[in-house]
Amino acid sequence: xxxxxxxxxxxxxxxxxxxxxxxxxxxxxxxxxxxxxxxxxxxxxxxxxxxxxxxxxxxxxxxxxxxxxxxxxxxxxxxxxxxxxxxxxxxxxxxxxxxxxxxxxxxxxxxxxxxxxxxxxxxxxxxxxxxxxxxxxxxxxxxxxxxxxxxxxxxxxxxxxxxxxxxxxxxxxxxxxxxxxxxxxxxxxxxxxxxxxxxxxxxxxxxxxxxxxxxxxxxxxxxxxxxxxxxxxxxxxxxxxxxxxxxxxxxxxxxxxxxxxxxxxxxxxxxxxxxxxxxxxxxxxxxxxxxxxxxxxxxxxxxxxxxxxxxxxxxxxxxxxxxxxxxxxxxxxxxxxxxxxxxxxxxxxxxxxxxxxxxxxxxxxxxxxxxxxxxxxxxxxxxxxxx
Amino acid sequence: xxxxxxxxxxxxxxxxxxxxxxxxxxxxxxxxxxxxxxxxxxxxxxxxxxxxxxxxxxxxxxxxxxxxxxxxxxxxxxxxxxxxxxxxxxxxxxxxxxxxxxxxxxxxxxxxxxxxxxxxxxxxxxxxxxxxxxxxxxxxxxxxxxxxxxxxxxxxxxxxxxxxxxxxxxxxxxxxxxxxxxxxxxxxxxxxxxxxxxxxxxxxxxxxxxxxxxxxxxxxxxxxxxxxxxxxxxxxxxxxxxxxxx
Numbered sequence: 001x002x003x004x005x006x007x008x009x010x011x012x013x014x015x016x017x018x019x020x021x022x023x024x025x026x027x028x029x030x031x032x033x034x035x036x037x038x039x040x041x042x043x044x045x046x047x048x049x050x051x052x053x054x055x056x057x058x059x060x061x062x063x064x065x066x067x068x069x070x071x072x073x074x075x076x077x078x079x080x081x082x083x084x085x086x087x088x089x090x091x092x093x094x095x096x097x098x099x100x101x102x103x104x105x106x107x108x109x110x111x112x113x114x115x116x117x118x119x120x121x122x123x124x125x126x127x128x129x130x131x132x133x134x135x136x137x138x139x140x141x142x143x144x145x146x147x148x149x150x151x152x153x154x155x156x157x158x159x160x161x162x163x164x165x166x167x168x169x170x171x172x173x174x175x176x177x178x179x180x181x182x183x184x185x186x187x188x189x190x191x192x193x194x195x196x197x198x199x200x201x202x203x204x205x206x207x208x209x210x211x212x213x214x215x216x217x218x219x220x221x222x223x224x225x226x227x228x229x230x231x232x233x234x235x236x237x238x239x240x241x242x243x244x245x246x247x248x249x250x251x252x253x254x255x256x257x258x259x260x261x262x263x264x265x266x267x268x269x270x271x272x273x274x275x276x277x278x279x280x281x282x283x284x285x286x287x288x289x290x291x292x293x294x295x296x297x298x299x300x301x302x303x304x305x306x307x308x309x310x311x312x313x314x315x316x317x318x319x320x321x322x323x324x325x326x327x328x329x330x331x332x333x334x335x336x337x338x339x340x341x342x343x344x345x346x347x348x349x350x351x352x353x354x355x356x357x358x359x360x361x362x363x364x365x366x367x368x369x370x371x372x373x374x375x376x377x378x379x380x381x382x383x384x385x386x387x
Numbered sequence: 388x389x390x391x392x393x394x395x396x397x398x399x400x401x402x403x404x405x406x407x408x409x410x411x412x413x414x415x416x417x418x419x420x421x422x423x424x425x426x427x428x429x430x431x432x433x434x435x436x437x438x439x440x441x442x443x444x445x446x447x448x449x450x451x452x453x454x455x456x457x458x459x460x461x462x463x464x465x466x467x468x469x470x471x472x473x474x475x476x477x478x479x480x481x482x483x484x485x486x487x488x489x490x491x492x493x494x495x496x497x498x499x500x501x502x503x504x505x506x507x508x509x510x511x512x513x514x515x516x517x518x519x520x521x522x523x524x525x526x527x528x529x530x531x532x533x534x535x536x537x538x539x540x541x542x543x544x545x546x547x548x549x550x551x552x553x554x555x556x557x558x559x560x561x562x563x564x565x566x567x568x569x570x571x572x573x574x575x576x577x578x579x580x581x582x583x584x585x586x587x588x589x590x591x592x593x594x595x596x597x598x599x600x601x602x603x604x605x606x607x608x609x610x611x612x613x614x615x616x617x618x619x620x621x622x623x624x625x626x627x628x629x630x631x632x633x
Contacts, residue, residue, distance in 0.1 A: 003478050003479055003482045003520070003521075004478075004482065004504070004520040004522065005520075005522065006482070007482060007485065007486070011485055011486070011489055011501075014485075014497065014501045015485075015501045015504045015505050015508075016505075018501055018502050018505035019505050019508060019509060020509070023505075023508060023509045023510065023511075025538060026511070026512060026513055026516070027508060027513070027516065028534075028538075029513040029526070029531070029534055029535075029538075030513045030516050030517055030522055030524075031517070031522055031523065031524060031525050031526070032525050032526065128538070
């Protein structure tokens with residue numbers, strides 16, 4: 001009596017869709033029929049779409065101090081109302097204790113982590129698959145001039161045209177002797193999933209990436225960084241994953257430049273990019289939110305609202321569900337602010353202060369190595385029955 | 388005549404006839420379509436659903452219609468509990484409900500029943516899933532060995548990382564945990580992992596030893612039982628990572 005086996009395929013799929021990717025990985029080994037359904041690229045896409053509609057959550061990277069006094073990186077999933085979370089079993093191996101480990105981005109269930117020097121990792125936390133990217137192809141020039149190179153920008157996103165994930169790296173070069181703030185020039189290279197190497201792109205990088213807390217964001221098919229152009233103006237530098245071109249997006253004109261006591265963060269809100277401006281220090285902080293209503297158009301920056309003043313809040317992390325924003329508190333605690341009722345809630349998630357990094361995440365079965373995208377070359381005929 | 392007192396007659400596959408209020412019956416998009424496009428007085432034949440199953444489904448529809456219309460004073464949490472009890476049935480009935488909910492196009496019931504089956508699958512290892520649903524393992528021994536090597540963690544005992552935030556660390560906390568592949572148990576308080584022990588040592592223990600970071604680096608590490616420890620923030624995050632040898 002095998003009742004579940006009697007279910008028609010489409011109803012059985014309804015059940016499988018409601019399982020997290022981790023459970024589906026186990027279900028693969030129940031029997032060959034289940035294996036064939038779960039590994040089918042069409043199902044993987046269906047499952048991904050289902051999760052985008054129903055199971056979006058927040059992925060958090062933070063540092064914790066072990067009893068030996070060392071700092072360890074930990075990845076967690078913050079679900080639902082924020083009061084429940086799950087720690088993820090991602091094998092960071094040597095880089096578990098890496099102090100500068102950054103969460104770069106997320107696409108379709110795959111996340112990218114890096115220490116901005118020699119280590120870039122792509123991994124799918126649900127399927128436990130991971131891959132370290134090969135070394136950079138960009139040259140170092142020490143023997144020609146006294147140039148110092150440094151990776152200043154890293155981005156991760158998806159190219160919808162060629163159906164693959166891409167990682168972009170910007171390397172900047174300084175002339176050691178001049179010691180100026182802005183690099184002499186920058187070059188960029190792209191890694192496409194499925195290939196085995198980096199490829200330098202022959203474009204000028206029109207602005208120089210700089211650090212700003214919680215700024216790097218993937219939106220609208222492009223990755224965005226905080227940057228400064230050659231005239232010293234602050235801008236948003238964006239890289240389009242599809243046509244592999246850089247674009248400079250101006251900041252709103254009413255921001256006072258060069259004021260280093262003010263922080264700028266870029267978040268995604270209501271399908272637009274939003275700039276959050278707030279003081280770096282202070283017990284009470286107000287957060288001004290500017291939304292770029294029309295992407296790329298400077299005049300469309302609108303001061304939509306101001307949050308606060310709030311006490312004990314360090315900086316914003318990510319918008320969740322359009323009416324809630326998660327923030328990091330001043331003592332390494334996470335909090336959530338509800339935009340509707342203006343309520344601040346303390347969440348029971350702790351970490352070393354300033355080590356929090358978040359992104360919006362869905363779990364999926366998508367492979368880190370690519371190749372299981374639905375619209376493969378041979379599958380272009382559409383509804384071919386491969387089930 | 389008020390529309391709320393309109394009744395619809397339904398005949399099942401085993402020739403049982405049910406007379407239900409229109410508002411309840413049209414929860415099913417199929418019945419709604421037939422009613423609106425056919426003769427309202429005739430009996431609607433629901434040929435793929437048996438009497439027992441239809442009776443249960445009508446209970447579900449009635450409960451949800453009444454709660455939505457405010458006829459029954461029931462909170463969302465109570466309705467959620469009612470739904471949870473509704474699906475506490477044997478597998479045969481559960482799958483019959485899925486088939487019927489699909490055929491009658493009752494989306495919320497389909498979602499509820501499918502999610503129930505999904506919850507029966509979550510967190511189980513492959514052999515446990517086979518046992519629960521009586522599925523035959525058609526992998527040959529060699530094939531199974533090969534896939535085991537490919538994704539060893541999927542076969543480990545009770546896969547999954549468990550985290551719980553609790554007010555006080557009780558004696559029976561261990562029994563509530565879900566486990567996964569590594570062999571450490573971490574107790575985290577505030578931003579400090581205050582305890583890391585290998586699970587094999589913890590297997591049958593009732594209390595858990597905690598190593599506190601010394602304030603003064605020269606003093607030796609203090610070992611104390613968790614029950615006495617004042618965590619300061621009021622609760623401890625228990626973070627479990629362990630695997631049992633198979």
